[in-house]
Amino acid sequence: MNESLIIATRESRLALWQAEHVRALLQQRLGATVTLLGMTTRGDQILDRTLSKVGGKGLFVKELETALEEGRAHLAVHSLKDVPMVLPEGFALAAILEREDPRDAFISNRFDNLDALPQGARVGTSSLRRVVQLRALRPDLRIEPLRGNLDTRLRKLDEGQFDAIVLAAAGLKRLELAHRIRSVFDEKQMIPAAGQGALGIEVRSDNAALIQQLAGFIDRPTWLATIAERAVSRALGGSCSMPLAAHATWTGGEMHIDVLIGEDVADGTARAPLRAQLQSPVADAAQAEALGAQAAQALQQQGAADYLKATH
Numbered sequence: 121m122n123e124s125l126i127i128a129t130r131e132s133r134l135a136l137w138q139a140e141h142v143r144a145l146l147q148q149r150l151g152a153t154v155t156l157l158g159m160t161t162r163g164d165q166i167l168d169r170t171l172s173k174v175g176g177k178g179l180f181v182k183e184l185e186t187a188l189e190e191g192r193a194h195l196a197v198h199s200l201k202d203v204p205m206v207l208p209e210g211f212a213l214a215a216i217l218e219r220e221d222p223r224d225a226f227i228s229n230r231f232d233n234l235d236a237l238p239q240g241a242r243v244g245t246s247s248l249r250r251v252v253q254l255r256a257l258r259p260d261l262r263i264e265p266l267r268g269n270l271d272t273r274l275r276k277l278d279e280g281q282f283d284a285i286v287l288a289a290a291g292l293k294r295l296e297l298a299h300r301i302r303s304v305f306d307e308k309q310m311i312p313a314a315g316q317g318a319l320g321i322e323v324r325s326d327n328a329a330l331i332q333q334l335a336g337f338i339d340r341p342t343w344l345a346t347i348a349e350r351a352v353s354r355a356l357g358g359s360c361s362m363p364l365a366a367h368a369t370w371t372g373g374e375m376h377i378d379v380l381i382g383e384d385v386a387d388g389t390a391r392a393p394l395r396a397q398l399q400s401p402v403a404d405a406a407q408a409e410a411l412g413a414q415a416a417q418a419l420q421q422q423g424a425a426d427y428l429k430a431t432h
């Protein structure tokens with residue numbers, strides 16, 4: 121086959137690494153000729169402002185979807201974590217690739233881990249999910265907003281604006297910045313976001329031929345785990361700006377899921393996050409989805425609806 125494929129991608133270093141990674145796979149395994157179409161999304165333009173206040177993470181994918189819609193590109197490569205739980209009509213995730221380390225990483229120039237931070241130390245993160253879990257672990261810390269691409273965030277740490285920052289290990293490892301990681305958080309103490317570390321390939325849902333070709337790229341364990349994780353947020357109302365964590369792992373044929381929801385209110389007054397852990401044998405997507413929905417229900421039984429109300 122000598123097919124020509126175009127990948128729409130954001131232009132951050134991480135997005136370009138991910139698009140290049142998929143380009144190499146498509147060239148090797150489909151023999152296709154692949155080019156990249158770099159684009160700036162609205163999310164990139166406002167990266168230094170409060171994303172959650174202007175419409176959420178979907179802003180990183182909309183322009184790429186428009187390129188697919190208009191036929192300027194055939195595929196879009198995303199960090200799955202940034203892909204809304206419900207895709208707009210006409211689009212589909214054709215493949216989920218094997219995930220990198222899904223954990224969060226502790227980055228500091230002076231301290232080895234969270235426990236080593238002095239009282240009242242300044243920690244940078246822009247993710248509500250990380251804020252609520254950091255508060256639960258160390259209520260004394262001063263948690264402050266940190267935005268921008270990976271390089272920008274590291275620069276802000278190096279300039280001394282923070283004593284430590286928290287970032288996804290996956291992005292750092294992909295960009296050969298793993299040496300900046302002082303320690304990784306245990307997945308139970310700092311539960312990752314749904315889809316963290318995984319890549320998703322989005323296409324137009326009417327492109328049956330491409331969907332069929334991409335099926336061979338699906339990493340089944342990652343695919344099922346992320347279906348369960350994403351089902352949790354979908355069942356709770358689907359907003360990607362809520363302080364929600366969901367992480368699924370495998371032990372043999374059993375899937376285990378850890379979920380947490382926190383309350384996004386000012387320091388001091390937030391209630392402790394709600395948590396649930398479930399496990400069951402999972403053999404297909406429907407069972408994975410059901411496990412995620414059950415995990416969401418377990419949070420609902422503890423009063424998650426009330427937490428969500430406080431958040432919005």
Ligand SMILES: NCc1[nH]cc(CCC(=O)O)c1CC(=O)O
Binds near residue numbers: 200201
């Ligand atoms: N929200 C931004 C974002 N989207 C994906 C990653 C890292 C890679 C990944 O989790 O797949 C990051 C940076 C971060 O959270 O530190």
